[in-house]
Amino acid sequence: MGGAVTAHLHIDSTSLVHRLPAHAKLLGLLALVLTVVAIPAGAWGPLAGAVILGAAVLASTRVPARHTLPRLLVDVPFVVFALALPFLARGEEIALGPLRLSAAGLVAGGTLLAKATTGALAGVAFAVTTRPQDLVLALQRLRVPDPLVLIVSFMVRYLSVVGDDLARMRVALVSRGFRPRSPAAWPVLAAxxxxxxxxxxxxxxxxxxxxxxxxxxxxxxxVEAPVTEPAHWATALLPTGCALLLLLWAVAP
Amino acid sequence: MHVPDGFLDAPTSIATAALAIGAVAAALRGARRELDDATAPLAGLVATFVFAAQMVNFPVGAGTSGHLLGGALAAILVGPWTATLCLTVVLAVQSLLFADGGVTALGTNVLLMGVVGVWTGWLIFRGLRPLLHRSRATVGAVAGLAAFLSVPATALAFVGLYAVGGTAPVPLASLVLAMGIWHILIGIGEAFITAFVVGAVHRTRPDLVHALRTAERVVPPVEKVTLG
Structure with a gap:
């Protein structure tokens, strides 16, 4: 249990995305995902473009897929939900082999799948390129109230300490023959x-x-503010610009 | 279970973000009453605890396991305002450093787990507190009940948001049914874990169970302080 706590996502490298100031990157991430979320349902061209855009942003971090792919799995519960939507939703039905699927559910499920995947791709791209201490600085520079920034800074600072505490407890339990397999183990784990x-x-x-x-x-x-050059902002907001074009494409008559 | 990007439409996501910002601003003021100037280090460490506690796998059987959500637990142990702050920070760090939960859904997640989950648990525990003075053994049971009810309450709040800004035409009745049944099961797990944890803390350091305090925060006596 301790290992998982301290397994940070950040992978050190010198790619363009790694070198961007974290606050510019964070605003870029928010603006990108918000734009993608605004794409209307069923606009398949722009939605596919958004997924490709997300994948391109992740690829530009040059972090090997063996680090990033496992992290994308957090998306899985909602992939299941998206795949279930055609069976749950009501409205006009279409027959697909022996199955009867809701047309509206298919559209909603596909749209959700595309948007959540894009969000996850962009989110992983931010997470793999941003050190915890840079996130704290970014929040400070974005004028998040001091007490909240302090709480975040304590959390990222003590995460591995507390995670190691937990790992030591686990080692102590396991070395005494504790093998949690059923709810009978709950009182011990909760203690x-x-x-x-x-x-x-x-x-x-x-x-x-x-x-x-x-x-x-x-x-x-x-803290002394590192200089954010216009070029940094331009790079951080470039994916958002592409997403805006996709949004225009989707809503254009 | 964190809400991802695209689950609720853009206007609803922005509205829940605005509500969440208001709730966090109120919690920042409230937490100073609960913890005084020790707010930042104590809330930070409690947030770390919530994060770590969510990593503990509780085996259900047949190879599956569940984990704690911790909203009601945090509210009972450190008070609702601090708990809201802790859950907010946990959700933000999970979203930004672990890509768990969408960034545009952060407001929604904070509102559901950090506000609805925390405050339902807190209000139920405080509401039943008069019963506890007669029998201290019931502390865990009442904590469990508070935790149990906080989970379906959060699920219903989610269904409410989905009715406003959902992106699929799922009949509301079947969504309530599916979410309700599923989260009652999750709530049972949450109830037992919370009951055991609060019971364990209450046995060793009853003064740390915030929801049982009657007076204001008691500053620990100086001779108890150890360095480290």
Whole structure:
């Protein structure tokens, strides 16, 4: 369980996407996905274009597929839902072999599949190219309130510490012959989670006192803003521009 | 289960994002009352705990397993405002660093899990708290009940959003039925896990169960402090 917590998605490299400032990349990601979501249902050309665009953005990170493909699997539960839609939705039905499918459900399912896949491709592209500490800086530069940025920074900083705590508990259980196979194991697993909460909360109290003793007064230290050149913005918003063209294509008469 | 991009239409996604921003702003003010100036480190560490606790696999049998959602648990342990902040940060980090849950659906996910899930659990636990003073052994049971009801409540809130901005013409009645049955099953798991975890914390550090506190936050005595 600990390994999974600390298995960060970020893969170090020097591609164009890696070098973009994280706040520009984050705005670019939001704008891209929002534009794709706005494409009307059933506009198959633009929707296929959006999936290709997402794949191109991911390919431009030059991160090997063996790192990115497993991450795309988070999409799977909704692929199942999208495939079920033709059977669930009502309205005009079309026969496909022995099956009777809802036409509206087919359109909605296909559209959802295309949009969710594009979102996942672009999301993985952001995740593999952005270090946790850069995400914290990006949120700070995008004027997210200080307390929230601080909470994010504590979370990314202590994720591997707490994950290792959990892994040690698991090793301790397994080395005593614990093999969780059925709900009978739940009280033991939940007791570990309870112990983890107490340890983590107490760690928070110690961290707070250590910060106060070093002069913490409730604010983030100011960081010098790295220069964001117009070229950075242009690169970060390029996929959004392409998506806007797809949206225009979809809504054009 | 995180809502992905494209599940709700663009206007609904933007509206839920605006609502979520309002809720988080309120939670930032509320959390200062719950945790004082220790808000950032404590909420940050509790968020890390929620994230890690969601990684623990609880075997259901036949090779399948489920995991905790943690909204009601966090509300009972650290108070609803802090819990909303923690769940928000967990969902944001999952969406941005792990690509789990769509970025345009982040507002929707925060609203469902960080607001509806957290506050349903909190209100039910606080509503039943008068019963607890007679028998301390029921703490886990009441926590379990709060967690159980918080899951179908979240699912129903999702169905409500889907009725407003859903992208497929699924009959609402069958969606309520399917989501309801499925989430009642998930809720049963959530209930047992939450009951056991709250029970375990209550046995060792009853002062840490926020929902059982009567006075304001108690500052830990100095002689208890250890360095590390």
């Amino acid at each position: 570990s989670a309870g112990a983890l909460f107490i340890r983590t909360y107490e760690r928070g109290e110690r961290v707070h006192l250590a910060m106060v003793s070093r002069g913490y007064a409730g604010h983030l230290p100011a």
